[in-house]
Amino acid sequence: MVIQSALVGLIYWIAMGRAQYFFSFAFRKPVVLGVFIGLVFGDVQQGLLYGATIQLIYMGGIEAGGNIPSDQALAACIAIPAALLSNLDANAAVALAVPFGVLGVLINNVRRTFNSFYNTRADKLIEEGKYDQLSLYSFLIPWLTNGVLYFTPVFISTLFGANVVKAFINVIPEWLMNGLSNAGAMLPALGFALTLVVMGKKQYLPFFVLGFFTYSVMGFSMLTGAVFAVCIAMISSLFKQNSDEEEYA
């Protein structure tokens, strides 16, 4: 159990320690983490199921300017091991994931506050002309110290948490459990709203509304949706081109 907990802690560090940003960004999706956590506990299929279900509530998990609205990796790394060990159903795993996703934002803020220390350090090293040490303090040392911040909570929660979670799930009333699960179903809205804000063009909002209600009425596969989207985009750029040409003419 110690080894398994350490491995899950390590997985969380790889996911949120952010060394090699692109890789860690792709790795930290609950659907991917589910496979690896499943592997640690010897049940890949079940891990994948939990991971994919948790992924649904972080579908629009966008990090504008590096601000994470909620930490999907912490949600996955705490909820999936607990769910695997206690044999929870997928909805209960989601209910468990939601609050930890919120807590993860705190870890990120602690890290960013703590990292300020390395800025002061960097100024001093430059004054002294120690540029190779500056290199060391710019990546390796922050990465290792942040590691403690990421590894520890997940390690402890996996090691002692499963029993606590089991007791907790038995104790909390059904309405609260359902409430958290419903919150999990509503929260994807934040990710999508945030994506709308980041995409930034208010005059394009009708395309969002069109996509929303076309899907609501017809309910096609996402690939079909993408085909529609590309066609609509090309057609509207055609109109734009024509009006541009008229302007010049």
Next chain:
Amino acid sequence: MSEVSAVSEKKVTRMDLFKAWWKWTLAVDVPVSFDRMQALAFSYSLNKILQKIYKDDSEELQEAMKRHVQMFNTNCDWGSVIHGIIISLEEQRAMGNEEITPEMMESLKIGLMGPLAGIGDSVDQGIVATIPLAIFVPMALEGSVVAAFIPGLIYLAWSYGWSWFLFNKGYSLGKNSVMTILQSGAIKKVIDIASIVGLFMIGCLSAAYVKFETILEFVSNTEKVSVQEILNGMLPNLLPFCLVMAMYFYIIKKGPKYLNIILVTMALAILLTFFGII
């Protein structure tokens, strides 16, 4: 003879560029702090190159190091073009081109990092990372391990390729490169099309994944009337739509207070569940 070799010794090679690019992608979000964001990652990327090109001038070297630990924050792959440009400018300055001033580099960095982050975040995260996820997660839910990895692989291929391309473009074209790239008609058109595709898809995804339904019923003597059915008759998925829009306008008006939104949503969900409304 010795002068020629001294100059070539100070020249930035393709290998130097590759290492600087690799270090940027390695470190970008690791030393992030509230006060200077990715500043240390930027200096980490340029550190060895600066030491090489300014090795005969320790004062200039110190100045260069100082100006690259200042506040910096951008998108990891689109922002790479800035590194390319700054490396080419620092190199010219080290060769004795007095026209390139520290102020000029500083204002280039500050001026470019914002717009590039804006375009980059929406294209990378709104489209490249999200749409494949939407297509493949349903397959993962049915038990396909391969489907779990495909969205990540698509994102990796795109971000590594695009960022290395921009890094090189920035270096070879210098400071005009971003203007050339951002103002060329083709890229404008691509971004335009991508935005529309992205917004339409976000619409489909919101409708598919935001679940918010009432179980409220009006019971009269003769029949039961479900409120959700009435709503569906008016406009399907009306409640999820209102939820997304409410969050959208809250962020626009009040800024990115995500924690507030999450806590209020959780409290609302628990309350509504408690009173048997959802």
